[in-house]
Amino acid sequence: MxxxxxxxxxxxxxxxxxxxxxxxxxxxxxxxMTGLRDGRIVGSRRTDGRVFVPAVEVDPxxxxxxxxxxxxxxxxxxxxxxxxxxxxxGSPWEDPHGLALVRLDGADTPMLHGVLVESADDMATxxxxxxxxxxxxxxxxxxxxxxxxxxxxxxxxSAEGTERAVDETDEAVRSIxxxxxxxxxxxxxxxxxEYLHAYADKRILGNRSPVDGAVFxxxxxxxxxHGVAATExxxxxxxxxxxxxxxxxxxxxxxxxxxxxxxxxxxxLDGADIGFLGLVAGCDLDDVRIGMRVRAVWKPDxxxxxxxxxxxxxxxxxxxxxxxxxxGNRAWRDSAPGEVVxxx
Amino acid sequence: MGSLGERTAVLGVGQTRYxxxxxxxxxxxxxxxxxxxxxxxxxxxxxxxxxxxIGKAPDFFEGxxxxxLFLADALGCVGKPILRVHTAGSVGGSTxxxxxSLIQGRIHRRxxxxxxxxxxxxxxxxxxxxxxxxxxxxxxxxxxxxxxxIRRYMARSGAPELIGCMxxxxxxxxxxxNPYAHLHQPxxxxxxxxxxxxxxxxxxxxxxxxxxxxxxxMVLGDEATGDAADGPVAWVHGTAMRSEAxxxxxxxxxxxxxxxxxxxxxxxxxxxxxxxxxxxxxxxYVPFSWYEPMWLESLGFAEPDRGWRMVEDGSTGMxxxxxxxxxxxxxxxxxxxxxxxxxxxxxxxLQVRGMAGDHQVDGARRAFGHxxxxxxxxxxxxVVGADKP
Numbered sequence: 001m002x003x004x005x006x007x008x009x010x011x012x013x014x015x016x017x018x019x020x021x022x023x024x025x026x027x028x029x030x031x032x033m034t035g036l037r038d039g040r041i042v043g044s045r046r047t048d049g050r051v052f053v054p055a056v057e058v059d060p061x062x063x064x065x066x067x068x069x070x071x072x073x074x075x076x077x078x079x080x081x082x083x084x085x086x087x088x089x090g091s092p093w094e095d096p097h098g099l100a101l102v103r104l105d106g107a108d109t110p111m112l113h114g115v116l117v118e119s120a121d122d123m124a125t126x127x128x129x130x131x132x133x134x135x136x137x138x139x140x141x142x143x144x145x146x147x148x149x150x151x152x153x154x155x156x157x158s159a160e161g162t163e164r165a166v167d168e169t170d171e172a173v174r175s176i177x178x179x180x181x182x183x184x185x186x187x188x189x190x191x192x193x194e195y196l197h198a199y200a201d202k203r204i205l206g207n208r209s210p211v212d213g214a215v216f217x218x219x220x221x222x223x224x225x226h227g228v229a230a231t232e233x234x235x236x237x238x239x240x241x242x243x244x245x246x247x248x249x250x251x252x253x254x255x256x257x258x259x260x261x262x263x264x265x266x267x268x269l270d271g272a273d274i275g276f277l278g279l280v281a282g283c284d285l286d287d288v289r290i291g292m293r294v295r296a297v298w299k300p301d302x303x304x305x306x307x308x309x310x311x312x313x314x315x316x317x318x319x320x321x322x323x324x325x326x327x328g329n330r331a332w333r334d335s336a337p338g339e340v341v342x343x344x
Numbered sequence: 345m346g347s348l349g350e351r352t353a354v355l356g357v358g359q360t361r362y363x364x365x366x367x368x369x370x371x372x373x374x375x376x377x378x379x380x381x382x383x384x385x386x387x388x389x390x391x392x393x394x395x396x397x398i399g400k401a402p403d404f405f406e407g408x409x410x411x412x413l414f415l416a417d418a419l420g421c422v423g424k425p426i427l428r429v430h431t432a433g434s435v436g437g438s439t440x441x442x443x444x445s446l447i448q449g450r451i452h453r454r455x456x457x458x459x460x461x462x463x464x465x466x467x468x469x470x471x472x473x474x475x476x477x478x479x480x481x482x483x484x485x486x487x488x489x490x491x492x493x494i495r496r497y498m499a500r501s502g503a504p505e506l507i508g509c510m511x512x513x514x515x516x517x518x519x520x521x522n523p524y525a526h527l528h529q530p531x532x533x534x535x536x537x538x539x540x541x542x543x544x545x546x547x548x549x550x551x552x553x554x555x556x557x558x559x560x561x562m563v564l565g566d567e568a569t570g571d572a573a574d575g576p577v578a579w580v581h582g583t584a585m586r587s588e589a590x591x592x593x594x595x596x597x598x599x600x601x602x603x604x605x606x607x608x609x610x611x612x613x614x615x616x617x618x619x620x621x622x623x624x625x626x627x628x629y630v631p632f633s634w635y636e637p638m639w640l641e642s643l644g645f646a647e648p649d650r651g652w653r654m655v656e657d658g659s660t661g662m663x664x665x666x667x668x669x670x671x672x673x674x675x676x677x678x679x680x681x682x683x684x685x686x687x688x689x690x691x692x693x694l695q696v697r698g699m700a701g702d703h704q705v706d707g708a709r710r711a712f713g714h715x716x717x718x719x720x721x722x723x724x725x726x727v728v729g730a731d732k733p
Contacts, residue, residue, distance in 0.1 A: 013478065019407060021466055024367055188477075246484065247491075248487075248544050249542050249543055252482065254475055264482045278482075
């Protein structure tokens with residue numbers, strides 16, 4: 001993505017990482033999920049008769065397995081509560097609501113769920129509540145809409161007489177989807193900001209170590225080998241060599257635009273002492289070699305932005321190869337700490 | 345350099361069958377299966393355990409954060425310390441070593457340690473290919489990362505092209521002797537290994553590890569518990585961990601300094617000067633076939649650029665080899681990532697206890713367990729023996 005500076009001149013971007021993970025429930029949690037789908041709430045009973053709701057697989061005190069499943073009531077009492085206003089993004093509830101530990105009749109532990117009332121004034125510890133169900137249920141905790149005060153007629157949409165999304169003869173719930181979504185406000189570091197802005201002018205910057213002169217690209221603002229700040233920026237050539245490469249025959253998640261096979265390579269720019277990843281194209285894939293000399297192929301000037309994506313790929317220059325034993329990271333002569341070397 | 349401190353014994357080992365999907369159990373149920381088998385092997389109950397140390401793959405690999413929180417009761421450690429270790433793919437090994445350090449340091453007498461993964465609930469390649477804004481997104485998972493390093497090894501060692509296929513074929517043959525192994529391919533031929541499609545050239549599909557569900561656990565104990573055990577125990581003769589950055593000037597990514605240093609340390613602790621003749625069985629972390637010869641060299645089992653000859657002449661095979669490597673079938677045959685390192689450590693212990701079943705190396709007295717992770721950045725190793733150090 002191309003960077004657009006914010007009001008302080010900083011590049012920033014929205015970064016969303018999300019994936020629809022699954023969770024296998026196993027038989028005990030599966031029974032709880034199956035119960036929800038069927039409009040019932042079940043717990044697990046340990047040997048002393050106490051009932052955990054939601055059902056748990058393991059006795060937290062003894063470590064023993066708990067396998068006996070028992071149904072409990074859909075009514076219970078609020079043990080403690082808080083008020084949520086407004087609900088967070090991704091919450092099952094759109095309106096302000098109570099969030100309570102509700103001990104259902106027949107259970108010895110409370111479960112956490114929403115209480116659907118108008119205001120915090122309608123909430124009270126010790127208040128009796130009853131479950132409200134969704135009409136369409138799939139075997140998920142949100143099949144239970146929440147709880148409402150008992151006997152007030154608000155629980156019209158009870159499980160009795162409502163449609164289930166699935167038939168009772170369906171198999172037990174064995175897994176659930178648990179999508180995870182993380183939203184980042186991605187702000188590159190100060191050194192990376194300078195690096196990315198330079199790309200807009202078709203310049204590639206590195207960062208020189210004050211200790212041994214090693215040039216890092218992308219710049220990090222630090223010399224990671226010696227643990228010191230590195231503030232000196234160095235402009236690097238648009239030519240270099242292939243330190244190493246992979247011919248990939250599999251599509252990359254999220255890069256449907258990239259036809260396979262493609263060559264990703266560690267590009268070692270002239271003047272830099274480490275490589276970075278880039279695509280190699282403009283030649284037969286079979287011709288790509290360790291040590292092959294390459295140059296940057298840039299986007300058209302009118303499409304340039306503050307992003308490393310300005311370099312579309314790297315193409316062969318046709319110059320003689322760097323010898324294999326001098327290619328890549330191994331080209332660095334390992335100078336003693338503190339020794340300042342001249343420009344490469 | 346590590347000091348051994350309290351003598352430490354592997355009292356028990358427990359593994360699940362490794363397979364592509366364990367749809368019948370939750371993660372809690374999966375880890376308990378391995379833990380209960382380890383307790384049984386160690387003739388212990390939950391009450392005998394002083395602390396629990398667990399490891400799993402990086403969080404995005406299965407979308408599971410804070411397993412130490414949600415598995416505490418499943419692992420019987422309410423009221424006890426539970427620790428979680430993070431070192432990418434080497435985590436199973438470093439988890440075992442953190443557990444061992446609690447014994448070696450005389451903090452605890454018996455520690456349960458466990459690694460697990462449910463790859464069926466997730467997608468590790470997705471997790472390893474996350475895009476970053478302002479960057480060119482061409483990360484192609486672990487294979488994309490390690491393929492160039494393998495290519496460089498091939499170039500500098502002059503190894504024949506099919507060495508990797510030989511490793512893959514050998515490990516899949518070994519796996520047939522291990523009932524816990526994920527891949528059981530009795531009809532697999534060498535030609536099929538060679539003819540498999542290239543995924544990350546020069547890595548073929550057949551030269552990569554499977555995606556597995558599974559867990560592996562061990563009960564470690566102090567000298568007194570080891571002495572008191574009814575059956576054979578494995579004694580810890582050396583433990584070492586090292587790490588390094590994944591990209592710096594002068595880095596030898598084929599044979600990382602951290603790997604070499606870690607091996608020198610662990611063999612020195614064990615009093616081993618010639619690993620090839622003094623180690624009877626090796627369980628090495630080989631997720632891509634070519635890493636067997638590469639690590640043989642890095643660890644000192646072979647001279648530089650000559651590890652592939654040990655593969656070629658059959659030295660690392662169970663039938664007639666003098667240094668059998670990955671008799672269990674290795675990571676190439678089972679890869680529940682968060683457990684894979686611990687499986688190496690546990691299988692090494694099984695060998696010196698004489699309990700490796702059909703993949704037992706006759707008379708194994710000292711064995712080596714190894715794990716690596718990240719961009720070949722994290723290393724964990726141990727040497728275990730039938731005799732007390």
